[in-house]
Amino acid sequence: MLKMTSLRRLVHSRVLLHLSESPGVHSSLPRCARLLSTSSRCRTVMPAWVIDKYGSNEVLRFTKNASFPIINYPNEVIVKVFAAGLSPIDVAMRGGYGAATLSMKRDPLNIKQSGSEFPLVLGRDVSGVIMECGLDVKHFREGDEVWAAIPPWKQGSLAEFVLLSANEVSHKPKCLSHIEAAAIPYVATTAWSALVNTGGLRKDNCANKRILILGGSGGVGTFAVQMVKAWGAHVTVTCSQNAEQFLRGLGADHVVDYTAGPVEEPLSALEKFDLILDNVGGDTESWALKLLKPWSGAKYVTLVTPFMQNTDRLGVADGMMQSAATVASKALKHLMKGVHYRWGFFAPSGCALDEIRDMVDAKQLTDSNGSEQTRKTNMEYRSRWKNSRDVHSPV
Numbered sequence: 001m002l003k004m005t006s007l008r009r010l011v012h013s014r015v016l017l018h019l020s021e022s023p024g025v026h027s028s029l030p031r032c033a034r035l036l037s038t039s040s041r042c043r044t045v046m047p048a049w050v051i052d053k054y055g056s057n058e059v060l061r062f063t064k065n066a067s068f069p070i071i072n073y074p075n076e077v078i079v080k081v082f083a084a085g086l087s088p089i090d091v092a093m094r095g096g097y098g099a100a101t102l103s104m105k106r107d108p109l110n111i112k113q114s115g116s117e118f119p120l121v122l123g124r125d126v127s128g129v130i131m132e133c134g135l136d137v138k139h140f141r142e143g144d145e146v147w148a149a150i151p152p153w154k155q156g157s158l159a160e161f162v163l164l165s166a167n168e169v170s171h172k173p174k175c176l177s178h179i180e181a182a183a184i185p186y187v188a189t190t191a192w193s194a195l196v197n198t199g200g201l202r203k204d205n206c207a208n209k210r211i212l213i214l215g216g217s218g219g220v221g222t223f224a225v226q227m228v229k230a231w232g233a234h235v236t237v238t239c240s241q242n243a244e245q246f247l248r249g250l251g252a253d254h255v256v257d258y259t260a261g262p263v264e265e266p267l268s269a270l271e272k273f274d275l276i277l278d279n280v281g282g283d284t285e286s287w288a289l290k291l292l293k294p295w296s297g298a299k300y301v302t303l304v305t306p307f308m309q310n311t312d313r314l315g316v317a318d319g320m321m322q323s324a325a326t327v328a329s330k331a332l333k334h335l336m337k338g339v340h341y342r343w344g345f346f347a348p349s350g351c352a353l354d355e356i357r358d359m360v361d362a363k364q365l366t367d368s369n370g371s372e373q374t375r376k377t378n379m380e381y382r383s384r385w386k387n388s389r390d391v392h393s394p395v
């Protein structure tokens, strides 16, 4: 059954699939609840949406006979999927994006034949219940309600069950249903990875920092805005004019409309920034690094990198060399001007999701059920956005 979530604006173009008949009933059940009676030990197949080759939506196929996941390592868990989320990267992966890089991650020794990734299951977000734990898993027990962002090189969540490392899983926020929870992990973990791992921000070093988020109204941007705001930073964002109220509702202090003309001019007139998160790419880096405070450790982190395209185009070895050369030369060039240039990437992390969960439960990362005003603004923006943009077709 397909459902578009009420978090439509927050998660932007994500499509949520509710795969369970009985969501949200498990928190009150004992851990040995018979609801989990379907044991992997006596199953070999499960229902899933798969693709058997890259292409457009026509390549998607529903099957009741997808391989049931098997625990191969003692730190793995099998999660029963209650709700799944699709990210833009799933749509890109359906068309073959990152095939070379992701195949290398799946099969580093290149033992399998090309095309061995099929049938491939898409879906980067999951909220569900732990079905089975490997022998070394201490932090989770069968029946725990969890959420996770699934790395693109693993089988996704558009299936009844998904296999993950326990390090990638986290207990889900108590205040969200499974459907709401499945809207968050991939984008929020990407925002966390870019800001914390790459940008060096933490909740105790953000006070009074000036942060610029280019493309603040997208999936990653909306979570980045709320995170740095919760940590005490001053946040400037760029977005289209009709997202302004929405972003102010999420905590943005200053909003610049990119549809009103080049944003370099209004942004150059502002005090310089300690960190820029670029969700837009294109020619932004030709002007954005000038907006950073020089010789003060200020960083520009872009999530729009040519890494995957390089490996897809040139092969794994040459593509990685090309990427390394590009990022190193740019980093050096900008270091000589006193600012840091970095590429950010999604990194799966249960620990990051634990922190994100705590922020969600503390209402620091709000969903559209936050304040009445925010809810109203989000609804208005969502409906305008829906009417004005191409929404990905649900699979």
Ligand SMILES: NC(=O)c1ccc[n+]([C@@H]2O[C@H](COP(=O)([O-])OP(=O)(O)OC[C@H]3O[C@@H](n4cnc5c(N)ncnc54)[C@H](OP(=O)(O)O)[C@@H]3O)[C@@H](O)[C@H]2O)c1
Pocket (backbone or CB within 6 Å): 011, 012, 013, 088, 187, 190, 214, 215, 216, 217, 218, 219, 220, 221, 238, 239, 240, 241, 243, 258, 279, 280, 281, 303, 304, 305, 344, 345, 346
């Ligand atoms: N490196 C990684 O591991 C990684 C992981 C995840 C995502 N990403 C990349 O990060 C980027 C953001 O991802 P996302 O999921 O947040 O995408 P998204 O939900 O599609 O959001 C993109 C946003 O960019 C805004 N935008 C478009 N052109 C703009 C411009 N010229 N100036 C300012 N804003 C502009 C749009 O805002 P309006 O609606 O206001 O027009 C839209 O909300 C994507 O390029 C994605 O590929 C990279």
